[in-house]
Amino acid sequence: MTGLLQTFIVEDDPEQLATLKQIVTNHIMINDFDMALTLATGTAQNLVDHISTQPDVEGLYFLDIEYPGQALNGLELASKIRELDVNAKIVFVSTHAEMAFLTFERRIEPLDFIVKDLGQAAVKAKVEKDIRIAYERYNKQGVASKAMFSYSKGGQLFNLPLAEVLFIETGTSRNKLLLHLVDRIVQYNGKISDETVAHPELFRVHKSFLVNPQMLVRVNKQQQLGYFANGETIDIAIRKMHDLLALIKQSQLPVKLN
Missing domain, CATH: 2.40.50.1020 (LytTr DNA-binding domain)
Known part of the structure; x- marks a missing residue:
């Protein structure tokens, strides 16, 4: 597929943000995926502002459920992402396992819901697996969508x-x-x-x-x-x-x- 699969992280804990950034960048580099970590931020609105300016963004998004003190929580952010990027691959990384059902209620259709309490090794393995799945789907989606043009006469x-x-x-x-x-x-x-x-x-x-x-x-x-x-x-x-x-x-x- 032409172009990069863009990856985005929104995590308000600086230490956890740094950890996620390292996992994502290392896995992309090791596997030589045609991907890029486009934005890693602690503020939900920063992501909305960024992808609002991109006409055809297609991304993999790692989000938390709660962003205390911010205008948007993770579910609201995911809903906005879905409006702007219809093919978005959304992964929640959160301690709030009890909120997982709300992602279905909101029709967010996440790729995964990773519980932070599983431990760093398990979270790392799941993040890496989600990167591989998202990348594979992105490439298959590209082949299907760009292959043919249809019209009726x-x-x-x-x-x-x-x-x-x-x-x-x-x-x-x-x-x-x-x-x-x-x-x-x-x-x-x-x-x-x-x-x-x-x-x-x-x-x-x-x-x-x-x-x-x-x-x-x-x-x-x-x-x-x-x-x-x-x-x-x-x-x-x-x-x-x-x-x-x-x-x-x-x-x-x-x-x-x-």
Whole structure:
């Protein structure tokens, strides 16, 4: 899968935060996983502020249940993460084993709930196992999500490799879309807002354009234009340029910037 699986830790105890950071960074390094510890903080709001600025963040999150004196507790933080990162892999590391059932009540769908009282060795083993599971699922998820693109025309469903898709453009007629492929253009019925939700691997760069970032070859920041290998271009809204550039950097895409 293109890009890193980002890892985040929110633990208000400085000693336990340092321990978790060491476990995570060591396990990533030893196994040479395509991962990074992006943020380790003692404040829940710091994490919300960070991922709110990331357009397509996908992460592994280690959280506590309680953050005394803070505006957000662990369950509230996890709910916000789930809103911002639909594929989030959330692991609770807490002394409050009795709170585990609330994660199901809140529909948080955690990957794991690790009880700190198990002891340092057991916690370390469980954290390392969760890292491996999250990394495996992330890669499988990437293969599945980026493999194919689907659209419907004339009551028939069409599937094609995502690598053939350049961008989707609103047509001149209401509820008509133009699908720009590497070698042709297809018109079909639809709304670009619906396609944005249906195809999260594409990025909305303008009210009229939904682009496949993998197929961009150049972005001109001054002229607010994106270029493709076949010579086609798209307009990029000023307010979307920053997010697009962040996505290109985060995903390590070979896009020329000028």
